[in-house]
Amino acid sequence: MSIKEALAKAEEDGLDLIVVAENADPPVCKIMDYGHYKYEKEKQLKQAKKGSKATVIKELKMSPKISEHDYQVRHRAAIKFLEKGNKVKITINFRGREMAHMDLGKILLDRFLNDLKEHAVAEGDASYAGRSINLILTHK
Numbered sequence: 001m002s003i004k005e006a007l008a009k010a011e012e013d014g015l016d017l018i019v020v021a022e023n024a025d026p027p028v029c030k031i032m033d034y035g036h037y038k039y040e041k042e043k044q045l046k047q048a049k050k051g052s053k054a055t056v057i058k059e060l061k062m063s064p065k066i067s068e069h070d071y072q073v074r075h076r077a078a079i080k081f082l083e084k085g086n087k088v089k090i091t092i093n094f095r096g097r098e099m100a101h102m103d104l105g106k107i108l109l110d111r112f113l114n115d116l117k118e119h120a121v122a123e124g125d126a127s128y129a130g131r132s133i134n135l136i137l138t139h140k
Helices: 003-013 034-051 068-083 096-115
Strands: 016-021 028-032 057-062 087-093 120-122 127-129 132-139
Touching (some): 003 016, 003 028, 016 034, 057 068, 068 087, 068 132, 087 096
Antiparallel strands (some): 120 132, 127 132
């Protein structure tokens, strides 16, 4: 159908001629209401955006001298975050003379990872960054 025929038919029906696929040979057009077409396109974009949810990284901070109760609170929070599909970043911060005992932080991190082995997997190795040790966990 030629462009003139398509435009005449669209005008006769009180609708618009909309180019759907411009790069196709020949270009594909539809006769429909432009407002409705725009609404459908926005709806498709919202659906696509909803489907591509960005992963969120939740951070849990500890010190190497953490008490048992505080450790359990962080452990439960990590499980909750992982079950929701979020990643969890474990940060162990060192202050003052604690820097001489970085091995205690590594032991704490290994204990935390061992306690979460049913729920999480480490994403790489622990990274030492200045006064802290970081490790990112993802859901199994």
